[in-house]
Amino acid sequence: MFDASGNRRLNRRNLLAAAAMAVLAGCTVVPKAPVSGPAPAPTPAPSQSDIPVDTERHRVALLVPVTGVNAGVGQAIANAANMALLDTSAKNLRVTTYDTSAGAAEATRKAIADGNQLILGPLLSDDIPTVSGVARAAKIPVISFSNDEQAASRDVLIMGNLPGQSVTRTVQYARAQGISTFGALVPRGDYGDRTSAALLAAVRSGGGSVVALEPYERSAASIASAAQRVKAKGGFEALLIADSGSLSVRAATAFKGTSKTPGVRLLGTELWSGERDVNASAALAGAWYSTVSDQRFAQFSKSYRARFGGxxxxxxxxxxxxVLLTLRVARDWKPGTRFPADTLRDTKAFPGGFLGVDGAFRFTKGGLIERALEVREVGAGATKVVSPAPVKFGE
Structure with missing residues (x-):
C-alpha cells in the first residue's frame, strides 16, 4: 500500500498507528512498493519442508508480520483467517502463517517448500517485489493485502481497498444529485496523484468538470492554506478533501458559514471511515464519502473479541x-494442483463476484480488486448511508 501523506515510503513503525487511525474504512495506510528498477536477484531453491505431505487439503500460505512493529496488524489478519476456517468448518483447507518480519524472501521460500499453492499476503507493499519474485519462479500466485495498484501483475492480485474507487463512487453519487462542477484539495505524493486522477476521470466521464484543484503538503498549516486558495477560486458545487478526518476538518472550517462559496458540498475518501474527528466536526456536516459497508463488521468484531479477547x-x-474467497474457488480446485488464479479475473466464472465481511468484491482483468461501496453522509455525531452498496455485481 502507499502512504496518504504522499511520501514514497512510510516509516514502518508508523503502520500500527496508521492502521488504527485508518481503521479507516477498510483501507489502511501502508507503504508503497518500489515499482521500477532491476528484477529481484535469483533466489536459492526452497529448503526441505518440515510439514508432512497432505493430499486431502489445499495448502495456502498466509504471509504477514507476526513479530516486530507491525505484529499487531499481521496477527489480527492471521486471527481473522483462522476465524474464517472455524466459522465455515472448512475441512479441505490448510492455512499456514509465515512471518515476513524476519525476511519476506525466506518466508516465501519456506511457504513454497511446504507445498503451498497460493500465497495470501504480503501486507506491506515493500515486500511484494521480493515475495512475487520468489513465488513467480515456482508458479505460485499471490493475493496481496496491499492497495498498491502499480504492484498488480499477472502473478499478483491486489486485495486492499483502492482509494480511487471510493472517489469514483462518491462522484457518481454527486452527479446523480445534480452536481456538475468540482474542486479538490489533494496531498502531494502517490495518494494525491491517484485520488486526483480518479476524480478527473470520474467527473469527465459523468459530463462534469473539475474547475479548481489545489495540492498541499500533508500538514495542518499547508492544508488550511490550500483551502483558502481554492475557496478564493470558487466556482464549484462540491469540493473533495482527499485526506484523513483530522486534516479534512482543518480544511472544512474554511467553508463553514462562507458567502463566497454558498452551498458547497464537501466530499471525502475512504480514509474518513471510522474516524471520530469526522462525526465530531460541525464543519463536515452534510459531507459525503464512500467506503465498504460496516453491515457485517459489527458481528465480525463481536466474534473476534469472543475468540481472541480484543x-x-x-x-x-x-x-x-x-479465506472465504479461497474456499469458494476450492469447490473446483483439486488438492495438490495449482491454484486456478486466472479464474479470479474471469467475470463469467464468478458473475456475481464474491461476498465477504466487507461486502461484494471481484477482481478486474488487471488484477485489481473491485468493491461494492456505499455512500455515507456525515451527520451530527453519526453518519447515515444515503446510497447502499450493491449486494452483488452484474455480469
Missing amino acids: QPFRIATLGYDA
Whole structure:
C-alpha cells in the first residue's frame, strides 16, 4: 500500500498507528512498493519442508508480520483467517502463517517448500517485489493485502481497498444529485496523484468538470492554506478533501458559514471511515464519502473479541475474506494442483463476484480488486448511508 501523506515510503513503525487511525474504512495506510528498477536477484531453491505431505487439503500460505512493529496488524489478519476456517468448518483447507518480519524472501521460500499453492499476503507493499519474485519462479500466485495498484501483475492480485474507487463512487453519487462542477484539495505524493486522477476521470466521464484543484503538503498549516486558495477560486458545487478526518476538518472550517462559496458540498475518501474527528466536526456536516459497508463488521468484531479477547484492526477483514474467497474457488480446485488464479479475473466464472465481511468484491482483468461501496453522509455525531452498496455485481 502507499502512504496518504504522499511520501514514497512510510516509516514502518508508523503502520500500527496508521492502521488504527485508518481503521479507516477498510483501507489502511501502508507503504508503497518500489515499482521500477532491476528484477529481484535469483533466489536459492526452497529448503526441505518440515510439514508432512497432505493430499486431502489445499495448502495456502498466509504471509504477514507476526513479530516486530507491525505484529499487531499481521496477527489480527492471521486471527481473522483462522476465524474464517472455524466459522465455515472448512475441512479441505490448510492455512499456514509465515512471518515476513524476519525476511519476506525466506518466508516465501519456506511457504513454497511446504507445498503451498497460493500465497495470501504480503501486507506491506515493500515486500511484494521480493515475495512475487520468489513465488513467480515456482508458479505460485499471490493475493496481496496491499492497495498498491502499480504492484498488480499477472502473478499478483491486489486485495486492499483502492482509494480511487471510493472517489469514483462518491462522484457518481454527486452527479446523480445534480452536481456538475468540482474542486479538490489533494496531498502531494502517490495518494494525491491517484485520488486526483480518479476524480478527473470520474467527473469527465459523468459530463462534469473539475474547475479548481489545489495540492498541499500533508500538514495542518499547508492544508488550511490550500483551502483558502481554492475557496478564493470558487466556482464549484462540491469540493473533495482527499485526506484523513483530522486534516479534512482543518480544511472544512474554511467553508463553514462562507458567502463566497454558498452551498458547497464537501466530499471525502475512504480514509474518513471510522474516524471520530469526522462525526465530531460541525464543519463536515452534510459531507459525503464512500467506503465498504460496516453491515457485517459489527458481528465480525463481536466474534473476534469472543475468540481472541480484543478489538480487531479494521483491516483484519481482509484475512477473513481472503479465506472465504479461497474456499469458494476450492469447490473446483483439486488438492495438490495449482491454484486456478486466472479464474479470479474471469467475470463469467464468478458473475456475481464474491461476498465477504466487507461486502461484494471481484477482481478486474488487471488484477485489481473491485468493491461494492456505499455512500455515507456525515451527520451530527453519526453518519447515515444515503446510497447502499450493491449486494452483488452484474455480469
